Amino acid sequence: GEIQHADVAVIGAGPAGAVAAALLARAGRSVLVLERQHFPRFSIGESLLPQSMAYLEEAGMLQAVVEAGFQYKNGASFVNGEKTASFDFRDKHSEGWGTTYQVERAVFDQLLIRRAAEQGAKVRFGHTVRSMQTGDAPVLEVEDEEGRVYRVASRFVLDASGFGRVLPRLLGLERPSRMPAxxxxxxxxxxxxxxxxxxxxxxxxxxxxxxxxxxxxxxxxxxxxxxxxxxxxxxxxxxxxxxxxxxxxxxxxxxxxxxxxxxxxxxxxxxxxxxGYSANVERLHGPGYALLGNAGEFLDPVFSSGVTIALRSAHLATQTLLRQLDGETVDWAADYDVPLRKGIDTFRVFVERWYTGELQDIIFYENQTPKIRRMISSILAGYAWDETNPYVAEPVRRFNALHEICTMTSSA
Ligand code: FAD
Missing domain, CATH: 3.30.9.100 (D-Amino Acid Oxidase; Chain A, domain 2)
Structure with missing residues (x-):
């Protein structure tokens, strides 16, 4: 059958796929994005975190996002009966954006993929990836809506298929999530x-x-x-x-x-x-491919971290991939998997302790010092990779110590 060629093939045109495609196209690489659905299409995941703004900016998308008229967002407020706690993300430990947006994803996702196309990525809607041959010269089998099947030969495949989890399913990479259903x-x-x-x-x-x-x-x-x-x-x-x-x-x-x-x-x-949205995989890369965003690991919606992790993954994976395409030897585990999971693991500590109630004790604790509030605010704003924050560097130990302080004094 017919064979088409691109430097990089991207599965899925959600935020992870769109940002990865734009970053590669900006670096002069040929990119083909294959998207099963037609946009605009509904997606859940509407509240962004400020950390994501840096990646939108890097991908040449920020101006379009700012001008689209989305709802402005500067923080998170928590309510439990009479108790309330409010975090302003501009008041935070980490450097970087302190504000962002809450978006209708149908509009947002369409805008991102349009910006990727405007910068040179080729995008096909209504094209479903059916199978993949892994290796140094990976080949995807794609089916369009008329039932025509063709192949795409590339030097690398980025799976940004979200909850579709195309490669984890096809290649048997799925592992049980540590989160309850x-x-x-x-x-x-x-x-x-x-x-x-x-x-x-x-x-x-x-x-x-x-x-x-x-x-x-x-x-x-x-x-x-x-x-x-x-x-x-x-x-x-x-x-x-x-x-x-x-x-x-x-x-x-x-x-x-x-x-x-x-x-x-x-x-x-x-x-x-x-x-059943929580998911995990054995590893985020393999011969000729890497998994981005939700196609890799997904924890839980409570801290609105999904899109931010998706964009961070696109940023890290394309940096690694561009070096590889330039002929450098790269180590996908050390350069992509480990650094991406570092921030996911920070969020994991917060998510698990949200459900036990321990994080709620901390959030609603009235005598928190401003310094510690700014560290918590940073994580809530998505800066889960900033190792200057003690709650990133040593999340479990710091968290346990803080919880002890908050419960000791509040019951005194
Ligand atoms: P997606 O946005 O899912 O895009 C994947 C694309 O791949 C889709 O368009 C799909 O059609 C396409 N695709 C799938 N299979 C194929 C195939 N075989 N061939 C071609 N294309 C294919 N995140 C936040 O940041 N903030 C929130 O407030 C938030 N709330 C959430 C609430 C809930 C209840 C849940 C479950 C999640 C929430 N999330 C939130 C997470 C967020 O939805 C995801 O993390 C985010 O959409 C992931 O983006 P992505 O680019 O990885 O994948």
Whole structure:
């Protein structure tokens, strides 16, 4: 059959694929992006972290993002009944951006891939990757919507297929996630909140009144829309499709802050359920390929780290790949896998302790020193790779010590 050629083939045109494609095209490499769906398409993952701005800038996308009119974001607020805690990301330990956006991903993802195409990447929508031959000269088998099958020969393949997890499935790289099986119910509502009546500029994470391991997100978007969702053990949200809307409505009315602001706001789309999203792989690279973003490891939505990790992975993988394409010998484990997982592991410590409730003790603790608040704020802003932050350098030890202080003094 027909064979096509590119320096690099990218599977998937989400944020990881778009940024990787743009970075390679900017460096003069030929890139072919194969995307199964047609854009714009819905995706979950709407609240960005400031750390991601650096990668959008590097990929020549920042101006387009700034000018698109997305909802501005400068922090995170946490609510548990009467208790509240608010973090402003501009007040943080790490250098770099302190603000970002909350985005409708359909619009955001389309904008990113368009910027990649404008900088030279070739993009094909409605083309599904079916199989891969690994090695020094990898070959993908691709099928278009007319059922035509062709092959793409390249020097390297980047799998940015997100929850599609194309190469982990095809090559048997999947490993069980260390996270318990959780799920989310979510939708968008028309919020009708008068301008200035609330702080739209922060993601709101609310704890369920009776269960510390169940939480909600409220993410304000532009144009009077708000994204709302609830995350819990998979079985807690295991309702027949016809009852999803009633279930989410009941949950929204059970939490006072969510209830007051959007408890009765009309849903703008059918209530969706996604479960079993946590995933892991044996390694993030192999002969002729690397895994980016969600196609690699995905932990949990609680700190909105998904897109940031996806962009960080695109940045690290393309730096390594460009050196390899220039004839240098690279070590994918040392140059890509280990450094990427360093930040994922920082988030893991925070995610695990969110669900045990220990991180909640720290977040809602009233006498936190400003210095420690700035270190926590940095992680919440996505700076999970900044080793000057003690909570990055030694997350477990630092975390345990801090938790002890917060619980000792608050029970005294
Ligand atoms: P994706 O954006 O999923 O893109 C992958 C693309 O690959 C898709 O367009 C798909 O069509 C394509 N594809 C798949 N298979 C094939 C194939 N065989 N051939 C060709 N193309 C293919 N992250 C945040 O940053 N902030 C949040 O607030 C947030 N909230 C979340 C809430 C929930 C409930 C969940 C589950 C996740 C959340 N995330 C959040 C995570 C976020 O959704 C993902 O991390 C992010 O979308 C990953 O981007 P990506 O580029 O890796 O993959």
């Amino acid at each position: 959780r799920a989310a119910l979510f939708s968008h509502v028309q919020d009708s909140l008068p301008a200035g009546s609330i702080d739209r500029d922060k993601i709101c994470v609310a704890v369920h009144p009776e269960r510390r391991d169940v939480w909600y997100w409220m993410i304000h978007l532009a144009n009077g829309r708000t994204s709302v969702g609830c995350v819990a053990d998979a079985e807690f949200l295991d309702v027949p499709e016809a009852q999803r809307e009633a279930k989410l409505r009941e949950l929204m009315r059970a939490e006072p802050t969510i209830a007051r602001l959007i408890g009765d706001a009309p849903f703008l789309m059918p209530v969706n359920r996604i479960g």
